[in-house]
Amino acid sequence: MTETIAEAPSLSPDTAAAPAATRNAYRDALLTLMAADPRVVCLDTDTGLFSGADFGAAAERYIDLGIAEHTAMDAAAGLAASGWRPFVNTMAAFASARALEAVKINIAYAGQPVRIAATHGGVAAGHLGATHYALEDLAVMRALPNMTIVVPADAAATVAAVEQTADLPGPLYLRLGRKPTPPLPTLPLPTLPLPTLPRPAEPPRIGRIQVLRDGADVVFVGCGPHPVLAALAAADDLAGTGISAGVLNAHTLAPFDTGTLLAHCAGAALVVTVEEHRRAGGLGGAVAETLADQAPRRMLRIGLGDGPAVGAGSQDYILERHGLHPAPIAARVRTAIESHPRSSA
Amino acid sequence: MTVMAPATPGPAGLADVADRIRGHVVDMCAGREGGHLGGSLSIVDILTVLYFGVLRVDPAWPENPDRDMFVLSKGHGALALYATLAERGFLPVDELASYGQPGSRLMGHPMRDIPGVEVSTGSLGHGLSLGFGFALAARLAGSDRRSFVITGDGELQEGSCWETAACAAAQRADNLVAIVDRNGLQLTGPTEGISPLEPLADRWRAFGWSVREADGHDQAALAAELGATPWEPGRPSVLIARTTKGHGVRFLAGKPVCHYATLSERQHARARASLASFQRGSRDQALPAGTPLDRPPLAGTPLVEAPLSQPLLSPGEPA
Numbered sequence: 035m036t037e038t039i040a041e042a043p044s045l046s047p048d049t050a051a052a053p054a055a056t057r058n059a060y061r062d063a064l065l066t067l068m069a070a071d072p073r074v075v076c077l078d079t080d081t082g083l084f085s086g087a088d089f090g091a092a093a094e095r096y097i098d099l100g101i102a103e104h105t106a107m108d109a110a111a112g113l114a115a116s117g118w119r120p121f122v123n124t125m126a127a128f129a130s131a132r133a134l135e136a137v138k139i140n141i142a143y144a145g146q147p148v149r150i151a152a153t154h155g156g157v158a159a160g161h162l163g164a165t166h167y168a169l170e171d172l173a174v175m176r177a178l179p180n181m182t183i184v185v186p187a188d189a190a191a192t193v194a195a196v197e198q199t200a201d202l203p204g205p206l207y208l209r210l211g212r213k214p215t216p217p218l219p220t221l222p223l224p225t226l227p228l229p230t231l232p233r234p235a236e237p238p239r240i241g242r243i244q245v246l247r248d249g250a251d252v253v254f255v256g257c258g259p260h261p262v263l264a265a266l267a268a269a270d271d272l273a274g275t276g277i278s279a280g281v282l283n284a285h286t287l288a289p290f291d292t293g294t295l296l297a298h299c300a301g302a303a304l305v306v307t308v309e310e311h312r313r314a315g316g317l318g319g320a321v322a323e324t325l326a327d328q329a330p331r332r333m334l335r336i337g338l339g340d341g342p343a344v345g346a347g348s349q350d351y352i353l354e355r356h357g358l359h360p361a362p363i364a365a366r367v368r369t370a371i372e373s374h375p376r377s378s379a
Numbered sequence: 380m381t382v383m384a385p386a387t388p389g390p391a392g393l394a395d396v397a398d399r400i401r402g403h404v405v406d407m408c409a410g411r412e413g414g415h416l417g418g419s420l421s422i423v424d425i426l427t428v429l430y431f432g433v434l435r436v437d438p439a440w441p442e443n444p445d446r447d448m449f450v451l452s453k454g455h456g457a458l459a460l461y462a463t464l465a466e467r468g469f470l471p472v473d474e475l476a477s478y479g480q481p482g483s484r485l486m487g488h489p490m491r492d493i494p495g496v497e498v499s500t501g502s503l504g505h506g507l508s509l510g511f512g513f514a515l516a517a518r519l520a521g522s523d524r525r526s527f528v529i530t531g532d533g534e535l536q537e538g539s540c541w542e543t544a545a546c547a548a549a550q551r552a553d554n555l556v557a558i559v560d561r562n563g564l565q566l567t568g569p570t571e572g573i574s575p576l577e578p579l580a581d582r583w584r585a586f587g588w589s590v591r592e593a594d595g596h597d598q599a600a601l602a603a604e605l606g607a608t609p610w611e612p613g614r615p616s617v618l619i620a621r622t623t624k625g626h627g628v629r630f631l632a633g634k635p636v637c638h639y640a641t642l643s644e645r646q647h648a649r650a651r652a653s654l655a656s657f658q659r660g661s662r663d664q665a666l667p668a669g670t671p672l673d674r675p676p677l678a679g680t681p682l683v684e685a686p687l688s689q690p691l692l693s694p695g696e697p698a
Contacts (some may be wrong), residue, residue: 080533080573082566082638098567100536100574101503132502161412161479163486165454165501346490347481348412 053214056259057083057153059189060210063196064121064151068092071200073119079106081123083153103128107136107148114146119200125159126152126168126209130175141205142178149199149206155185156258156310157338158212160349169338171209173315176288180204183287184240185257185317188217191238191285198240213349215259218246218283219266241286243294249280252367253302255295257284257317260353261308261336267360268308272367279367284317292324299331304370306334308363310353313337334370336363393598396466397427398658401627403462403475405642405650412479413641414487416631417624419459421562421595422451422529425620426463428601429527438468441494447524448497448513452506453531453560454488460496461485469495504537506530507557511547514555514615525608527556533565536574541586548587553609557588557617560595562624566638583617595620629653 061083068074069092078084078098089096099106103124110120122129129137129152141148152171159166175183182202186192192210199206238244243255246262247269254265262283269279282298284291299305305325307318318335325331338344338356345355353359357366400423408414429449430436437443451460458478465472470493477483484493488501498509510528517524530540547555561579563569570576583590589611593600601620608616625637628650642650 080536080566085567098573100570101533101565102536102538102574105538128502132504159487161486163488163490163499163501165488165499345482346484346486351481 053216054189055211055214056186056189056192057151057210057212058214059186059192060151060196060208061087063193065089065092067196067200068095071119073117075113075118075120077106077110077113077120077122079103079122079124079128081125081153083123103133104136107133107150108140110148111136111140111144111146114141114148115144119147119149121149121151123151123153125154125166126156126171127154127159127166129207130168130171134174137205138178142181145180145204147203147205149208151208151210153210154212155209156211156260157344157349157352158310160212160352161347163346164344167344168209169310169312169344170315171207172287172309172311172317173319175207176315176320181207181288182240183207183209185209185285185287186238187257187259187262187283187285188215190217191244191283194238195240195285209258211259216263218262238283238285241289241291243291243298244283244285245280245294245298246283247279247281248298250278250301251371252277252279252304252306253299254279254281254306254308255284255317255321256281256308257287258310260349261310261358264353264358264360264363265306265308268363268367271360271364275368277368277371284320287317287320290320290324292328295321295324296329299325299329302331303374304334304367305331306336306363306367308336308358310358311337313339332370332374334366336366393427393431393602394658396431397423397598398654400427400459400462400466401654402651403465403472404458405628405647405654407458407461407475407478408640408650409642409644409647410479411641412487413639414458414479415455415638416458416628416640416642417564417634417637418453418531418560418562419456420626420628420632420637421622421624422453422456422560423459423463423626424596424598425529425558425560425601425622426459428598428605430463430467432602433605434527435524436467436495438495441469445522445524448510448517448526450498450506450510450513450526450528451489451496451500452510452528453503453534454500454506456529456531456560457485457487457489457501460489461493464493464495467495469493503531503534504539507540507547508543510557511543511550511552511555514547514552515550517554518552523554525554525556527558527605529558529560531565532559532561532563532576532579533570533573535559535576535579536565536570544583544586544588547615551613552615553589553611553613555615556605556608557615558605559617559619560622561619562595562622564624564633564635564638566635568635580619583619587614588617589614590617590619592619592621595622596626627654627657629657 076096110122113120184195256262256265272279309317404419408416434447478485489496490499510526513526580590625632631637
């Protein structure tokens with residue numbers, strides 16, 4: 035059920051701009067947090083993520099319970115109720131399904147400050163196969179009360195999530211990846227045509243949508259490394275054919291930043307959500323619910339199919355098969371724009 | 380830790396089959412994605428005995444309604460299962476080279492769309508319950524079909540395993556057979572250092588199971604035990620198979636690091652050489668150097684007679 039995790043480099047100042055796995059960024063951030071905050075406990079489930087990690091004086095607060103995810107969630111709830119701040123490490127597939135009743139009743143309903151570090155989000159498990167995919171986890175977690183849900187799009191956002199939620203009074207679901215992914219661009223890209231210049235991204239703030247690029251015609255809303263990067267590249271592509279597209283990084287799905295979303299979608303003809311999740315109930319669901327309630331807009335929800343089979347292969351292969359690459363995304367947006375010209379919208 | 384050689388040669392032919400399966404496993408771990416080497420090699424002899432000596436299965440008709448059911452609850456042993464299914468005729472041996480490649484059906488954990496795979500596994504702690512369901516289904520249907528499940532030892536830390544242990548005993552499901560791959564290691568280290576399982580046999584006994592133990596690399600011993608279930612009428616059976624993680628590859632065997640391996644070209648050659656010397660050293664009659672390991676005929680003839688007396692239906696015959 036698990037594999038070694040040695041392939042990804044750890045995040046350090048020297049490599050901060052290099053591709054990094056969000057799970058490794060989480061690991062390093064947690065080690066820092068544990069050194070600073072004596073309430074923090076790391077509950078592991080034989081994941082191997084912390085193999086060889088130096089906990090220093092916090093070593094006794096690292097507890098590997100073995101392969102027992104449900105027990106880990108209930109135990110974390112007990113720790114949290116006793117004043118500790120437990121982080122539970124498991125895969126997103128197991129956190130959101132295998133151990134769900136403990137998460138629902140004893141963590142979410144009870145509002146306990148348990149942090150669920152859910153690696154292998156989406157199809158990050160790649161060749162490990164479908165039992166290890168998490169394609170419903172965001173829908174499941176969104177349905178639970180009190181749950182803060184964060185999907186960092188890169189290592190920096192992961193560190194920000196760990197740091198900024200240190201004193202969060204309720205539970206956190208932190209969806210992480212597996213293999214290294216590039217950092218989001220934070221400076222203007224030099225080659226883009228006017229008038230859709232990207233702008234320097236604000237630092238990630240938990241609970242606030244991060245505006246990566248302004249655009250007039252289309253607004254992309256993405257979460258997670260691959261979807262956000264694909265949306266940025268698709269926006270570039272569209273700019274080349276005269277379609278101005280903005281990009282929002284909605285890293286926090288709950289509580290959802292409806293204000294920023296509505297402000298940026300007010301003038302758009304089309305709102306496009308991109309996520310590594312089934313089309314139902316995740317980011318597309320959050321955006322659709324918000325817009326339907328307050329300011330209906332035409333939408334295109336891009337995610338994985340609604341059927342049971344998503345295929346198998348590397349993460350990138352599956353994402354490509356399901357159209358989560360820049361070119362097919364841009365093509366779908368063009369088709370949608372052409373079929374509903376702005377004047378008739 | 381030294382590699383444990385089989386104490387006695389297995390039934391004729393089985394040792395060669397297991398050697399080939401080990402070779403396939405090592406080869407698959409040399410692919411781009413690597414694979415769960417250790418926990419695959421620890422179950423090769425068990426799978427060989429099951430598929431070539433015990434299970435009533437039908438490669439020509441995998442869905443044969445009279446077949447015995449097999450569940451690899453420790454789905455990360457998939458490489459050994461794929462190789463066994465290939466050697467048994469469920470899959471083309473050539474298909475093993477597609478393991479881990481985009482579009483292949485052979486991924487890191489087994490999916491049920493693979494011929495011979497009954498259920499998708501990989502999330503630990505489900506297989507024993509599923510196998511129990513198959514056992515109940517057989518009983519409800521008045522069938523003598525049996526249900527065999529291989530669990531990992533670390534996997535027994537999942538509480539659901541023990542729910543099933545209680546339920547299966549309560550239901551007197553003596554057509555259910557669990558085999559624990561007791562290699563002593565989970566991903567990060569020894570099971571006993573993380574969440575101890577011992578006294579494991581006593582635990583199962585306390586739940587009402589009939590318990591036996593065997594050297595999980597002694598094919599003759601495995602065949603004798605697995606070919607004669609139930610050992611006690613009215614009780615499910617569990618065989619605690621003492622195995623070595625990474626069995627057959629000396630430089631990895633018994634080490635936690637062998638849990639998952641992406642073998643470099645050099646490591647692959649070394650592992651292959653280790654397997655070859657292991658094979659020569661473990662035979663009563665050593666193979667002459669350079670002897671090609673030919674594929675054997677697919678085992679149409681049962682090697683363990685007692686439980687295989689009933690013929691399977693032919694393909695196309697109504698259930």
